[in-house]
Amino acid sequence: MVAKVHISLFGNGRACGKRYRIRCTGGTNKAIRNACTGKTIDVMVVDRCDTCWGYELVISQEAFAMIARPTLDRVNINYQEI
Template sequence: MGLATRALILIVMVACLISLANAIDGQATFYTPSYVPSSCYGFQNRGVMIVAANARLFAGKGACGRRYRVRCTSGTNLGVPHPCRGGTVDVTVVDLCPGCAGDQLDLSQEAFAMIADPDEGRISIEYHQI
């Protein structure tokens, strides 16, 4: 294996560790369609891999368009024994979640279903900006 390949592998490994170290612990719920209008984009459709951010994260529309990678870490109630499906989902901030706690994200129903069983309703997550 060449020196350049080894260096590239090392850089990727360090980047992964840094992103894990910067992950924010929180909780996620989901909301259902229709996703328009949104605080950020009005009636412009931004797809279904979207999120409404808590007021702190939303920062008066400062977070509009930011992308986050979200991973389910566990369930929060006894509804579903093992709600996490593994993997991550990448979402774009399109709206404010006025009722969300400071560590909470409100994912679209489709984004939530990518990482967890929607029957759980609320999950523990890790997320970071990408």
């Protein structure tokens, strides 16, 4: 379970190896119901994301499928460093 983080979190590589606990809080499109699985996962930062906005994370497909419907592109999440 891995993630890429925005450059503001990446800190010139200091974030590599940090772990975050992630929970899906809902779909980005309010018309889609049941976007989240209700599970919480832990991911480890392995790279930076040059195309992310603000404090976005890009997580592996395996990790995404555990917290949200795999057919969705994006979901809203809460995350915290652990």
